[in-house]
Amino acid sequence: xxxxxxxxxxxxxxxxxxxxxxxxxxxxxxxxxxxxxxxxxxxxxxxxxxxxxxxxxxxxxxxxxxxxxxxxxxxxxxxxxxxxxxxxxxxxxxxxxxxxxxxxxxxxxxxxxxxxxxxxxxxxxxxxxxxxxxxx
Amino acid sequence: xxxxxxxxxxxxxxxxxxxxxxxxxxxxxxxxxxxxxxxxxxxxxxxxxxxxxxxxxxxxxxxxxxxxxxxxxxxxxxxxxxxxxxxxxxxx
Numbered sequence: 453x454x455x456x457x458x459x460x461x462x463x464x465x466x467x468x469x470x471x472x473x474x475x476x477x478x479x480x481x482x483x484x485x486x487x488x489x490x491x492x493x494x495x496x497x498x499x500x501x502x503x504x505x506x507x508x509x510x511x512x513x514x515x516x517x518x519x520x521x522x523x524x525x526x527x528x529x530x531x532x533x534x535x536x537x538x539x540x541x542x543x544x545x546x547x548x549x550x551x552x553x554x555x556x557x558x559x560x561x562x563x564x565x566x567x568x569x570x571x572x573x574x575x576x577x578x579x580x581x582x583x584x585x586x587x588x
Numbered sequence: 589x590x591x592x593x594x595x596x597x598x599x600x601x602x603x604x605x606x607x608x609x610x611x612x613x614x615x616x617x618x619x620x621x622x623x624x625x626x627x628x629x630x631x632x633x634x635x636x637x638x639x640x641x642x643x644x645x646x647x648x649x650x651x652x653x654x655x656x657x658x659x660x661x662x663x664x665x666x667x668x669x670x671x672x673x674x675x676x677x678x679x680x
Contacts, residue, residue, distance in 0.1 A: 490610040553675045564672070572657060
């Protein structure tokens with residue numbers, strides 16, 4: 453293929469992409485808007501549920517520490533985004549927990565879910581979570 | 589007194605149900621409901637209906653009290669300032 457026809461081929465693809473882009477945007481726009489609205493609402497709820505200190509901890513360290521209401525030396529590290537919840541006992545990670553909502557939720561809502569379940573429903577929380585013991 | 593005091597003296601309860609859309613909110617004026625205001629009573633009934641429906645699907649409900657830890661509740665409480673419902677959870 454000559455250099456001229458290569459340039460023409462590239463130009464054709466650019467024109468096709470430019471023609472398709474607005475249509476793709478029109479199709480995706482409602483989903484993108486809905487997604488960002490959901491995240492915004494979830495962030496509002498998260499802010500309402502946390503103290504300013506807890507909110508800064510979550511933003512700065514990437515996790516929220518929730519003390520156990522039943523075991524004073526135990527706390528739970530809830531990640532800001534998807535992942536395992538770490539159980540810390542006497543300053544050492546002893547377990548990782550995997551628990552998730554049955555329906556899809558924005559990440560900020562999942563943090564609130566863990567916090568509420570630990571603080572007010574710890575027994576059920578531990579019963580339902582899959583547990584992975586930390587050996588190190 | 590329970591409830592959020594807004595300017596103008598109305599006292600509002602709120603039900604927040606987590607979903608993939610963020611949280612769906614429903615508010616009611618508990619003072620007006622207590623004196624039999626039809627609109628306020630309808631809002632309370634609707635909140636109770638949603639509460640019962642979500643509980644039947646396995647959701648857990650928490651009553652939020654300012655400055656205190658959340659309390660798990662089994663029954664709808666129209667006097668609550670804020671009720672947050674989280675969907676059923678499963679081990680991952």
